[in-house]
Amino acid sequence: MLAINATFIGQFIVLLVLLWFIYKVVVPMLAGPIEDRQRKIAEGLAAAERGERSLTEARGNADQIIREARERATQIVDQAQHRANEIVEEAKGQANTEGARLVAQAHEQIELDTNRARESLRREVAGIAVGAASKLLGKEIDAGKHAELLSQLATQI
């Protein structure tokens, strides 16, 4: 029952042949594709992880950009409002100054015209007065001799 005999040699040879076949033929045929596939799966998983990470990063970036843009927009609106106020204030100031200047000019003109009218009136009155006086007196009045009287009269008008 426990006799070792020539069967052993036959079994050993069968084992060696099967081992040789599996080592030289089967394992290389299986190992290559399986290792290839495992590498591909690992690469795919790594790529997916990378993609997810960059997506998160991009989302963060986008949020940041939107936040910055919003801040910038608010800033611009503020600045524009400020500038508009400034322009209105400036325009008001200019208008006031210009108005005041125009009023002053008008006043000056009025005064000048008044003075001019007064002067010509004075001169005319003096002439009329002299003419009237000479008619009254019946003789010529020497304007030179009565210059002092005449200017006194003119200032009284």
Add this chain to the structure above:
Amino acid sequence: MAVELETPSAYVNHHMTHLTVGQGFWTVHVDTLVMSSALAALVAWVLWLAARRASSTARPTGLGAFIEFVYEWVDNEVGSIYHGNRRFLTALALTLFTWIVAMNTMDLLPLDAPGNVAGAFGAKFWRVLPTADINGTAAMAVLVLILVVGAGVRSKGTGGYLHEWISAPFGANPVLWIPNLLLNAIELLSKPISLAMRLFGNMFAGELIFMLIALLGLGVTEASAGGVARVGLQILLGSVWAVFHILIVLLQAFIFMVLPIVYIAMAEEHH
């Protein structure tokens, strides 16, 4: 059945007799050799069929997926034990596991069926289970022994390996050379002997229990109450033992696959 098998002892004896050719040491168990060679060819063919379809792009299906699963499982088992280039050890483990599973599975065939088929071809005896033949398990164990010694020599050099025989585990003192040598001899030889005997013993005992269960129905010729009960019990016990034996078939193959890898990994360790 071709042979007269009326008594239980004749029945059991018949089932335990190899179909032999030759005398003395040069006796050859034809049944063991034919079964193991045929199963080795079957294993090689199935593995080749599956491996041929393996591709890194296509999705593995059916047989290909199953064999790839077995290969990866074996490869991972080997990788968890042996750290280094394990291509050869994976091939060794795959060879041992698949071949032993195929051979052990023969035990699940109906006990008399293979003998009857062989009898139709004129064979007087036919033991279908090559792993219940000590020659079958010893051949594998001796290959493991050679690989264990080879692994030791390869990792330590011939001088280093021989030095370990006399210096480990007790020390290099000349007084301790003999005890070291004895212990190493026992340690080395116990491995293949335990491997061969464990598988042989398990399968032999399993086969024997199938025979004993089969004896229950032996000689029942009429449908008497006792006869029906005996045949019914034979069917029940035979089914239960067959289901349990599926576990043994796989477990023993697994043990014979893992232990050689452990032994080879140990042989490469330095003391």
